[in-house]
Amino acid sequence: MTSVLSEETRLRDEIAEVGKSLFDRCFTFGSTGNISARLSSGEMLMTPTNASMGSLDPARLSKFSAEGVHVGGDKPTKEAFLHQCMYCARESSGAVVHLHSTHAVAVSILDGLDPENVLPPLTAYYVMRVGRLPLAPYFPPGDVALAEAVRDRAVQSHAVLLANHGPVVAGKTLKEAQYAMEELEETAKLFLMLRGEKTRPLTASQADALRSS
Numbered sequence: 606m607t608s609v610l611s612e613e614t615r616l617r618d619e620i621a622e623v624g625k626s627l628f629d630r631c632f633t634f635g636s637t638g639n640i641s642a643r644l645s646s647g648e649m650l651m652t653p654t655n656a657s658m659g660s661l662d663p664a665r666l667s668k669f670s671a672e673g674v675h676v677g678g679d680k681p682t683k684e685a686f687l688h689q690c691m692y693c694a695r696e697s698s699g700a701v702v703h704l705h706s707t708h709a710v711a712v713s714i715l716d717g718l719d720p721e722n723v724l725p726p727l728t729a730y731y732v733m734r735v736g737r738l739p740l741a742p743y744f745p746p747g748d749v750a751l752a753e754a755v756r757d758r759a760v761q762s763h764a765v766l767l768a769n770h771g772p773v774v775a776g777k778t779l780k781e782a783q784y785a786m787e788e789l790e791e792t793a794k795l796f797l798m799l800r801g802e803k804t805r806p807l808t809a810s811q812a813d814a815l816r817s818s
């Protein structure tokens with residue numbers, strides 16, 4: 606049977622489902638984090654500000670025109686400009702997820718990491734789902750300068766880590782963005798677990814083979 610639900614209705618439901626799944630598994634806390642999805646018309650749906658990812662109401666999501674004007678729903682996330690900058694840098698993206706996931710946040714606070722790529726290629730799935738993770742310098746949440754710093758890095762990478770804050774990931778679909786975000790968080794956890802141990806990340810040629818497959 607073909608689906609009679611509109612693209613917008615489907616995306617609204619999916620944002621609420623993904624938010625609840627991430628919140629229930631402690632990928633973000635309190636009212637932190639935000640999710641957006643772009644319709645084929647270019648219009649965008651975003652989570653409202655101060656909303657818990659665990660109890661989103663699909664009908665109250667904030668709606669933006671393709672030009673980036675807030676046209677409906679609750680007051681949008683203060684990171685609306687960050688989400689818009691991700692779409693602007695990555696035209697094929699259909700969704701963006703930003704979280705305060707604990708291990709990725711911990712990595713974002715460490716000193717002395719390579720800001721061009723903060724995590725090594727520890728596993729094949731990290732390379733396949735994330736690949737590279739540049740660090741954007743610290744700016745307060747919701748600051749336009751934060752969104753601009755992320756946009757510059759997002760041109761090269763669909764995942765960016767915000768210093769002293771958390772990760773933001775774009776994907777062709779919301780599922781893709783979610784899976785990349787989960788892989789990022791788990792790899793940050795592995796990285797912290799293995800600090801001080803002698804490790805054997807994938808070699809450059811092993812990682813390249815995964816990227817081209």
Ligand SMILES: O=C(CO)COP(=O)(O)O
Nearest residue numbers: 638639654655682683746
């Ligand atoms: O993660 C957040 C800010 O960076 C949460 O902000 P909002 O509640 O405005 O979405």
Ligand SMILES: [Zn+2]
Nearest residue numbers: 638704746771
């Ligand atoms: Zn945040």
